[in-house]
Amino acid sequence: MPADGMLDAAAVADPYAYFGALRSADPVHWNERYRAWVITRYDDVSAALRDPRISSDRITPLLNRWRARADADPLFIETLEQLAGWMVFKDGDDHSRLRRLVYRAFTPRMVRSMQADIAAIADRLLDEMAAEPVVDLIRQFAFPLPAIVIAGMLGVPPEDRDLFKAWSDDITALVFGGLDDAGRYERAAQGMRNLVQYLSALIAQYRTSPAENLVSALIRAREENDMLSEAEILSTCILLLFGGHETTTNLIGNGLLALLNHPDQRRLLDGNPGLVTSAIEEFLRFDGPAKSVVRIAKEPVTIRDRTIEPGARIYLVLAAANRDPEAFDHPDELDITRDPNPHVGFGMGPHYCLGSALARLEAAEAISRVLGRYPRLRLATTDLAWHPVMLSRGLVKLPVVLDG
Amino acid sequence: MTDPVVRVTVDRRICVGSGNCVAVDPTDFDIVDGKSQPARPETTLTAELTDAVLDCPVRAISVWSTQTGERLRLDDHDGDGRR
Numbered sequence: 001m002p003a004d005g006m007l008d009a010a011a012v013a014d015p016y017a018y019f020g021a022l023r024s025a026d027p028v029h030w031n032e033r034y035r036a037w038v039i040t041r042y043d044d045v046s047a048a049l050r051d052p053r054i055s056s057d058r059i060t061p062l063l064n065r066w067r068a069r070a071d072a073d074p075l076f077i078e079t080l081e082q083l084a085g086w087m088v089f090k091d092g093d094d095h096s097r098l099r100r101l102v103y104r105a106f107t108p109r110m111v112r113s114m115q116a117d118i119a120a121i122a123d124r125l126l127d128e129m130a131a132e133p134v135v136d137l138i139r140q141f142a143f144p145l146p147a148i149v150i151a152g153m154l155g156v157p158p159e160d161r162d163l164f165k166a167w168s169d170d171i172t173a174l175v176f177g178g179l180d181d182a183g184r185y186e187r188a189a190q191g192m193r194n195l196v197q198y199l200s201a202l203i204a205q206y207r208t209s210p211a212e213n214l215v216s217a218l219i220r221a222r223e224e225n226d227m228l229s230e231a232e233i234l235s236t237c238i239l240l241l242f243g244g245h246e247t248t249t250n251l252i253g254n255g256l257l258a259l260l261n262h263p264d265q266r267r268l269l270d271g272n273p274g275l276v277t278s279a280i281e282e283f284l285r286f287d288g289p290a291k292s293v294v295r296i297a298k299e300p301v302t303i304r305d306r307t308i309e310p311g312a313r314i315y316l317v318l319a320a321a322n323r324d325p326e327a328f329d330h331p332d333e334l335d336i337t338r339d340p341n342p343h344v345g346f347g348m349g350p351h352y353c354l355g356s357a358l359a360r361l362e363a364a365e366a367i368s369r370v371l372g373r374y375p376r377l378r379l380a381t382t383d384l385a386w387h388p389v390m391l392s393r394g395l396v397k398l399p400v401v402l403d404g
Numbered sequence: 405m406t407d408p409v410v411r412v413t414v415d416r417r418i419c420v421g422s423g424n425c426v427a428v429d430p431t432d433f434d435i436v437d438g439k440s441q442p443a444r445p446e447t448t449l450t451a452e453l454t455d456a457v458l459d460c461p462v463r464a465i466s467v468w469s470t471q472t473g474e475r476l477r478l479d480d481h482d483g484d485g486r487r
Contacts, residue, residue: 050421050438100427107424107459109479342417346461349438352422358459 004033006315012388015291016332019320028306034390036294037306037311040320042327042344044303048316049348052092053299056351059089061296061311075189082192085235088243088351095350101221101228102236103354105153105214111357114153118362121148122369129402134380136368137398138253145366146248149358150241155206155213164241167191171238172246192238199237203230206239214240244355250289250394251359252366255280257398258287259371260379262334269336270375276364279336283363284345285322286334291393292317293347318344319393378404407448410467412474414440419464425456432456446470454478 005011011018022029035218039045046263048054066072087098104110122145129140147165156164170191192357203215210216218233228236259279269275295314295321300307308314322343323331339372346353353359371377380399387394412432414425416439425433425440429452434443447453449467457465457478467476 047438096423096427099423103424103427103459108461108463109458340417346420349421350423352420352461 004031006031006038006390007035007388009388012386015317015319015393016171016323019317020323026034028305031315036315038234038315038317039303039306040187040317040324041056042324045316045318045321045344046348047346048295048303048314049293049302050175051301053297053301054295055091055298056295057091058294058296058313059084059086059110060312064156071153073189075186075193077264079189079192082196082238083234085231086239087235087236088239094234097226098228098232098236099350099354101226102218104221105217106354106358108357111361114149114358115365117152118145118149118365119369121145121152122365126373133401134399135402137256137400138249138395139397140251141357142249142256142398145252146224146245146362149362150244153214154237154241155202155215158185160198164195167194167198168241168245171195171242181288195238195241196234203233203237209326211338243353244358246392246394248355248362250392251280251283251363253395253398254287254369255283255363256370257379257384257395258283258334259367260377261309261399265334265336266371270371273368273372275336276368277281277360278339278362279340280363280367281341281343281345282334282336282338283373283394285328285338285341285343287393288318288322288343288345289393290345290347290391291319291389292391294391298361303343315390374402376404377402409446409470410449410453411446411470412442412453413466414470415464415466416441418462420462421463424459424461425465428459429453429456432483449466451477460478 002302006018019040027039027041027044029038029040030036039048059080063077063084066077066080087095087102090098090124120143125141125144129135130152135141144165147168148161151161151164168191169185203219206213206215207219210219215233215237218228218236221228259269265279269279292315295316297308297312297314299308299310302308321327322345325331327342346356346359380401384398385396387396414433416424419439421435421438421440423435423440426435430451432443432447433440433456453467457467467478468474469476
């Protein structure tokens with residue numbers, strides 16, 4: 001039985017080995033160290049993501065616990081209160097109402113209209129890195145690309161984007177590091193405050209002078225007589241900024257790494273660039289950016305022979321589900337032609353990634369363009385480090401030689 | 405000219421239960437066990453149904469002509485790539 005060290009060095013470096021062993025030995029596992037259930041089989045993860053007894057609201061319990069404490073920092077409480085407005089942390093009608101008002105901006109058709117802009121952003125980033133012998137593709141490509149795209153979509157002027165990105169980096173550290181890790185929250189809270197202030201001003205500006213951007217679309221969104229309140233527009237902007245940022249960076253980074261580590265698959269893609277669409281799906285399955293998601297049981301839930309008590313925290317390990325041999329043939333092989341590919345890399349159920357079409361397009365453009373521009377691209381090192389966090393799977397750096 | 409009568413299918417292997425279809429066209433889809441299924445054996449191809457087909461994030465929905473039995477392509481990209 002693997003130990004409970006989900007964040008030990010070995011488990012961070014290779015979560016597939018760690019969680020694969022857990023999936024075989026104890027698929028519905030109580031992790032004593034982190035005080036949470038850990039679910040690793042595809043069928044169980046898929047069912048849990050669609051089970052209305054399992055809640056996405058992991059903020060309210062946390063907020064209530066901290067509000068009850070005399071030593072609670074008001075800035076931390078303020079951060080949690082802002083997070084509480086995000087639809088990703090809501091259930092049922094509260095959730096679906098917000099989603100219905102926002103989703104039209106992210107449909108495959110709407111996103112397709114952005115293809116030329118995304119390609120241009122990728123090309124400009126590639127132009128800027130041409131001179132260097134070794135390049136960190138995370139810092140110089142995979143990280144800025146989604147940030148620039150979402151900032152543009154929201155309507156953030158180009159001159160403000162670096163500042164905007166810095167604040168969202170600070171929030172990223174908190175949300176992907178673990179919401180109950182109070183040590184990360186000071187910078188995150190300040191970043192959140194800055195973002196709230198900035199976006200409030202931006203929203204006010206676009207209320208007066210509407211433009212073709214997401215902020216204007218959110219202001220305008222109507223569902224019969226329903227519309228978004230000021231607070232909801234703000235929360236949604238921050239969630240969209242945040243949701244589309246680190247995750248997409250990691251899809252691009254992890255996907256490129258998979259190709260660099262599998263030359264046969266890379267050659268296959270080079271010979272048939274149309275395979276990029278199914279390749280992206282396989283990257284989402286093989287080494288997707290969302291390692292796990294957190295849920296809270298609202299009622300007793302029995303999975304196999306274990307009963308999860310109400311209030312218990314649950315990690316649904318998407319990375320493990322995506323390598324389950326009961327769901328996928330040769331699950332540990334990278335096969336960019338894999339079809340069908342019912343991976344859970346974007347989740348499943350009502351919270352299925354709202355930005356999936358945008359993420360798919362960004363990753364396809366980014367990966368096609370970098371490999372097209374630098375066909376001799378190769379890894380500069382095999383000594384790669386991964387962020388030691390439970391929820392996301394991402395490289396700290398991806399050093400490459402452009403013209404190897 | 406009235407909307408054509410069509411048959412709707414949802415591939416539940418591919419469906420991820422995002423609920424997009426129900427949101428845009430509640431008359432034609434139900435969520436059962438967390439995934440979508442057609443609400444009726446035949447229906448008309450309204451603008452809402454077209455939106456549901458084209459806006460499904462995983463392209464799990466197909467519409468079929470009740471006259472020819474063939475799958476209808478609803479735009480240039482319908483049926484492309486993975487779906």
